[in-house]
Amino acid sequence: xxxxxxxxxxxxxxxxxxxxxxxxxxxxxxxxxxxxxxxxxxxxxxxxxxxxxxxxxxxxxxxxxxxxxxxxxxxxxxxxxxxxxxxxxxxxxxxxxxxxxxxxxxxxxxxxxxxxxxxxxxxxxxxxxxxxxxxxxxxxxxxxxxxxxxxxxxxxxxxxxxxxxxxxxxxxxxxxxxxxxxxxxxxxxxxxxxxxxxxxxxxxxxxxxxxxxxxxxxxxxxxxxxxxxxxxxxxxxxxxxxxxxxxxxxxxxxxxxxxxxxxxxxxxxxxxxxxxxxxxxxxxxxxxxxxxxxxxxxxxxxxxxxxxxxxxxxxxxxxxxxxxxxxxxxxxxxxxxxxxx
Amino acid sequence: xxxxxxxxxxxxxxxxxxxxxxxxxxxxxxxxxxxxxxxxxxxxxxxxxxxxxxxxxxxxxxxxxxxxxxxxxxxxxxxxxxxxxxxxxxxxxxxxxxxxxxxxxxxxxxxxxxxxxxxxxxxxxxxxxxxxxxxxxxxxxxxxxxxxxxxxxxxxxxxxxxxxxxxxxxxxxxxxxxxxxxxxxxxxxxxxxxxxxxxxxxxxxxxxxxxxxxxxxxxxxxxxxxxxxxxxxxxxxxxxxxxxxxxxxxxxxxxxxxxxxxxxxxxxxxxxxxxxxxxxxxxxxxxxxxxxxxx
Numbered sequence: 001x002x003x004x005x006x007x008x009x010x011x012x013x014x015x016x017x018x019x020x021x022x023x024x025x026x027x028x029x030x031x032x033x034x035x036x037x038x039x040x041x042x043x044x045x046x047x048x049x050x051x052x053x054x055x056x057x058x059x060x061x062x063x064x065x066x067x068x069x070x071x072x073x074x075x076x077x078x079x080x081x082x083x084x085x086x087x088x089x090x091x092x093x094x095x096x097x098x099x100x101x102x103x104x105x106x107x108x109x110x111x112x113x114x115x116x117x118x119x120x121x122x123x124x125x126x127x128x129x130x131x132x133x134x135x136x137x138x139x140x141x142x143x144x145x146x147x148x149x150x151x152x153x154x155x156x157x158x159x160x161x162x163x164x165x166x167x168x169x170x171x172x173x174x175x176x177x178x179x180x181x182x183x184x185x186x187x188x189x190x191x192x193x194x195x196x197x198x199x200x201x202x203x204x205x206x207x208x209x210x211x212x213x214x215x216x217x218x219x220x221x222x223x224x225x226x227x228x229x230x231x232x233x234x235x236x237x238x239x240x241x242x243x244x245x246x247x248x249x250x251x252x253x254x255x256x257x258x259x260x261x262x263x264x265x266x267x268x269x270x271x272x273x274x275x276x277x278x279x280x281x282x283x284x285x286x287x288x289x290x291x292x293x294x295x296x297x298x299x300x301x302x303x304x305x306x307x308x309x310x311x312x313x314x315x316x317x318x319x320x321x322x323x324x325x326x327x328x329x330x331x332x333x334x335x336x337x338x339x340x341x
Numbered sequence: 342x343x344x345x346x347x348x349x350x351x352x353x354x355x356x357x358x359x360x361x362x363x364x365x366x367x368x369x370x371x372x373x374x375x376x377x378x379x380x381x382x383x384x385x386x387x388x389x390x391x392x393x394x395x396x397x398x399x400x401x402x403x404x405x406x407x408x409x410x411x412x413x414x415x416x417x418x419x420x421x422x423x424x425x426x427x428x429x430x431x432x433x434x435x436x437x438x439x440x441x442x443x444x445x446x447x448x449x450x451x452x453x454x455x456x457x458x459x460x461x462x463x464x465x466x467x468x469x470x471x472x473x474x475x476x477x478x479x480x481x482x483x484x485x486x487x488x489x490x491x492x493x494x495x496x497x498x499x500x501x502x503x504x505x506x507x508x509x510x511x512x513x514x515x516x517x518x519x520x521x522x523x524x525x526x527x528x529x530x531x532x533x534x535x536x537x538x539x540x541x542x543x544x545x546x547x548x549x550x551x552x553x554x555x556x557x558x559x560x561x562x563x564x565x566x567x568x569x570x571x572x573x574x575x576x577x578x579x580x581x582x583x584x585x586x587x588x589x590x591x592x593x594x595x596x597x598x599x600x601x602x603x604x605x606x607x608x609x610x611x612x613x614x615x616x617x618x619x620x621x622x623x624x625x626x627x628x629x630x631x632x633x634x635x636x
Contacts, residue, residue, distance in 0.1 A: 044459075046456055046457060046458045046459075047458045047459055047460070049456060049458070049535060050452050050456045050458035050461070051458070053448050053449075053451075053452050053535060053536075054448065054449050054452045054453075054464070057445045057448070057449050057505045058464070058505075060445075060504065060505050061468065061471070061505040061507075063486065064479075064483060064486060064501075064502045064503070064505070065471055065474075065479070065505075067482075067486065068479040068482035068483050068486060069474070069478075069479060069482070071482040071485065071486075072478065072479060072481060072482040075481070075482070132375075136372065136375065139368040139371060139372055140372065142364070142365075142368060143365050143368045143369055143372075144365055146369065150369075150372045150376065151627060152623055152627060153376045153379075153380075154372070154375060154376055154379065155626070155627060156616070156619050157379045159560050159564075159615050159616075159618075159619055159626075160564075160612060160615065161563070161564035161566065161585055161611070161612075161615075162564065162566050162585075163564075163566055163585045163588045163589055163608075163611075164588070164608045164611065164612055166592075167386075167588070167591075167592075167604060167605075167608050168382040168383075168386065168608075170592075171382075171385070171386070171389070171601065171605070172382060178398065178601075180385060180403055183403050184403060187403070209382070212375075212378055212379055213379070220627065224628075242353075242357055242360065244364060269475060272475065273475045273476075273477045275477070275567065276566055276567075280589065280592050281592075294477055297477070297480070298480070298571075301480065301481045301484075302571060302574070302575065308481055311481055312481055312482075315477070315478040315480075315481075316478065318478070319474060319475070319478045322475060323473070326473070
């Protein structure tokens with residue numbers, strides 16, 4: 001580097017005022033002579049520059065992602081019981097995975113119960129949130145005045161934290177007479193429902209608030225897609241039919257496909273990792289009816305008696321599920337695209 | 342004949358207008374109902390938080406207006422949940438994480454967007470795999486790594502693991518691609534170093550995306566629950582005591598006291614900063630065309 005700069009200074013002193021970069025450009029091909037093999041520094045100038053800038057972040061990412069992934073993968077084959085350590089040589093076997101897929105074992109029961117809860121949650125949230133998101137985005141775009149106000153009003157609950165959301169859930173659905181929903185039921189002449197004591201109602205009661213607070217993010221994405229669609233499409237379609245709903249379904253909705261794909265993917269990923277509401281409000285009960293897969297993983301890793309190996313095995317099976325679902329979703333989305341074109 | 346057609350036209354136009362008005366009214370009513378459903382729980386919380394501690398609610402009655410009004414609960418929650426401490430920790434966590442991750446995101450985003458180097462494709466692809474794998478799969482592993490570095494009972498333990506924010510990198514990268522190359526080349530000729538280029542040219546030219554990133558990250562970090570909870574529940578260190586964890590301790594599951602008025606007051610208090618952020622930076626939060634185009 002120093003040599004180069006000295007060289008450049010010398011050249012500058014001699015009156016060659018052009019920078020090195022400009023000399024390299026073959027202004028008159030052939031006159032500069034055949035290209036010599038440049039020194040390493042110059043040949044890999046850009047690489048050195050780039051990697052010196054992103055080197056530290058990349059290493060950092062490797063530590064907390066690649067190493068973590070490898071560690072979790074290796075641990076899933078051990079019977080590590082908790083605590084801290086990198087020595088996973090005790091009893092390497094496929095037991096953790098075999099347990100998950102053996103009908104009747106406690107692990108299989110817990111895991112598939114968790115998967116059932118998670119899948120119910122994910123499917124309901126995905127359909128409900130996307131439907132509400134599209135509906136509200138469409139209405140906000142369609143009304144003449146006040147669209148922005150409604151957008152702002154409807155969006156803000158998605159910024160509220162999971163802890164506050166869970167608190168609201170528990171005040172609304174408290175099982176004794178103090179819960180707001182039960183008070184309304186009593187005021188209407190019904191008898192109070194024990195929301196969180198009944199395995200059949202607990203998960204549905206947990207869903208209400210995340211549903212109403214969760215569709216806002218989706219709504220915003222749909223809204224920005226809707227705004228980006230030129231008005232001319234709608235105008236052209238309005239010559240054919242006066243029904244706005246029909247225009248929306250036939251013309252506008254197909255144009256929102258990208259947003260739909262993105263939002264379903266986000267819903268799936270968010271749904272599969274749900275943990276907050278369950279952990280805070282019901283702690284997985286009653287009778288494990290609200291114990292999501294993620295909560296099971298958390299509990300098996302951090303609650304006594306800790307089984308880190310088993311927890312990591314759960315996590316990898318869950319991960320493979322997410323992967324399969326997203327691949328299926330990608331394939332379906334890709335097919336539709338080719339159909340349209 | 343002509344008359345009949347024009348009459349028909351006028352009629353359809355009138356009926357169209359009526360339809361239009363009907364449609365508008367129905368939509369506004371629907372949106373208002375949704376907005377009220379979303380606001381109502383917070384209003385009930387606020388009313389709940391201002392009941393005086395010895396106020397006994399009647400059965401079968403929902404209080405939608407202040408009764409036995411007092412601000413005592415707010416002072417109680419600040420004292421008993423040590424909210425001053427939690428606020429300090431939360432601010433340090435949020436600001437530290439946002440600032441550090443912004444620096445990383447700017448540099449990596451710039452390099453991926455503007456420097457053509459060998460291996461760029463591989464680096465991008467590797468980073469993108471992060472988005473495919475939910476971070477929760479790595480929960481146990483990341484916990485172990487923080488122990489390995491000795492930062493598990495330290496605020497660094499919740500700041501450092503996530504600062505290479507891949508979502509942010511690609512958000513910023515996409516925006517930076519629009520910074521004209523000619524400007525950067527001009528800076529090159531003037532002998533401007535890469536870091537100086539980033540600070541003096543690229544940053545001022547990408548203020549909107551920086552604002553978007555900072556706000557999203559700030560709110561996300563403020564609300565972060567899982568990883569701080571893991572570290573806090575295993576180490577119990579005060580320097581991990583964020584506001585969300587302060588509130589978590591009020592849940593009966595976690596051995597909190599069951600006074601719902603005090604809990605409500607706490608929930609209101611930790612939501613206020615987010616609402617202020619929202620009111621001030623609404624423009625950036627609601628303009629998500631950058632994000633929608635990402636994938």
